[in-house]
Amino acid sequence: AQRVTQPEKLLSVFKGAPVELKCNYSYSGSPELFWYVQYSRQRLQLLLRHISRESIKGFTADLNKGETSFHLKKPFAQEEDSAMYYCALKTGANNLFFGTGTRLTVIP
Amino acid sequence: NAGVMQNPRHLVRRRGQEARLRCSPMKGHSHVYWYRQLPEEGLKFMVYLQKENIIDESGMPKERFSAEFPKEGPSILRIQQVVRGDSAAYFCASSPQQGAPTNEKLFFGSGTQLSVL
Numbered sequence: 001a002q003r004v005t006q007p008e009k010l011l012s013v014f015k016g017a018p019v020e021l022k023c024n025y026s027y028s029g030s031p032e033l034f035w036y037v038q039y040s041r042q043r044l045q046l047l048l049r050h051i052s053r054e055s056i057k058g059f060t061a062d063l064n065k066g067e068t069s070f071h072l073k074k075p076f077a078q079e080e081d082s083a084m085y086y087c088a089l090k091t092g093a094n095n096l097f098f099g100t101g102t103r104l105t106v107i108p
Numbered sequence: 109n110a111g112v113m114q115n116p117r118h119l120v121r122r123r124g125q126e127a128r129l130r131c132s133p134m135k136g137h138s139h140v141y142w143y144r145q146l147p148e149e150g151l152k153f154m155v156y157l158q159k160e161n162i163i164d165e166s167g168m169p170k171e172r173f174s175a176e177f178p179k180e181g182p183s184i185l186r187i188q189q190v191v192r193g194d195s196a197a198y199f200c201a202s203s204p205q206q207g208a209p210t211n212e213k214l215f216f217g218s219g220t221q222l223s224v225l
Contacts, residue, residue, distance in 0.1 A: 004150070043111070044151075044199065044216040086150065095164065096214065098143075100150040 002027045002091045006099035013077050014107045021072040021102045023061075023087030032090035033070040035061055036098070039083045047072075047085070057081070077106045110134075112202050113182075114217035122225050127187040127194070129220045133202030140183045141214065142175060145197040157183060190224045197221050 003026040013019045025031060035047040048056045050063040050070060061072045070087060087099040113132040121127050133140050138159050143151040156164040157177035168175065172190075177183040187194055198221075201214040 006150075043218050046213050095153045095156070095167070096141075096151075097153065098151040100148070 002089055002097050004087055004089050004097055004099035006085075006087055006102050008102045009100070010103050010105070012105045012107055015079055016076050019074050019077040019081070019104065019106075021085050021087075021104065023070045023072065023099060025068050025070065025087075025089050027068075027089055027091060029091070031063065031065075031068075031070075033061070033063055034088040034090070034096065035059070035070075035072050036086040036088055037083050038086070044086070077104075079106050079108055082106045112137075112200055112215050112217035114198075114200050114220050116220060117218065118221045118223070120223045120225065121190045123191055124189050127190050127222055127224075129185040129187075129198050129200075129222070130182040131185070131200030131202075131217055132182040133200075134215050137202035137204055137215070139203040140177050141201045141203070142183075142185050143199040143201065145199065145219075147196070151199060154185070187222075190222075192224050195222055195224045 005024045007022055033050045036044050037047040038044045048054055048061060059072055059074045061070050063070050082105050084101050084103050086101045088096045091097050112134055115130050119127055140157045142154040144154055145151045153167040155168050155175045157175060159177055160179050172188045174186045197219045199219045200217045203214050
């Protein structure tokens with residue numbers, strides 16, 4: 001069965017410090033992984049996809065199949081990065097399977 | 109484009125009543141997904157619909173829950189005879205009609221918070 005694990009419910013870092021939000025997955029098929037973000041009073045929105053290998057708002061995430069991880073990283077956190085972050089795994093044609101989320105707080 | 113619209117924003121029901129949650133997808137989107145977020149848990153897939161068709165309902169509870177996406181009008185998630193355990197945030201998302209799966213993006217609504225007394 002598929003599983004997405006985000007071990008940290010809460011994460012606080014100081015502004016300018018590096019940040020890493022952990023995500024581990026379990027899936028028998030070929031994984032497609034995503035990070036979604038929900039800022040305060042806003043809708044859940046896509047942040048980035050592993051297949052795009054893109055950097056969005058300074059965030060990157062590399063799929064490590066050996067460790068079954070897709071950690072989200074940013075070298076220098078900004079206050080506006082404070083939000084709820086969800087890792088998601090695409091299973092089958094239609095389904096995104098979400099983790100429980102990590103609330104990131106960037107301390108000024 | 110107003111985005112994915114869900115209403116009501118908050119819905120309070122007593123045990124045994126029916127709850128109807130509405131979702132209007134983004135303009136031009138004909139794929140609708142419903143997710144449920146129980147307290148302290150992540151979003152969980154419930155059902156995927158296209159116009160007039162249920163494509164995947166593998167995440168729907170076997171009883172009391174149903175969903176539709178008619179030719180005209182919003183998608184409806186209906187919960188009959190609600191129980192306290194149905195209290196959750198229900199999110200709808202829509203995606204474009206065409207698009208390779210690897211490029212698929214889901215656009216989420218703001219959700220409906222259902223509280224069962």
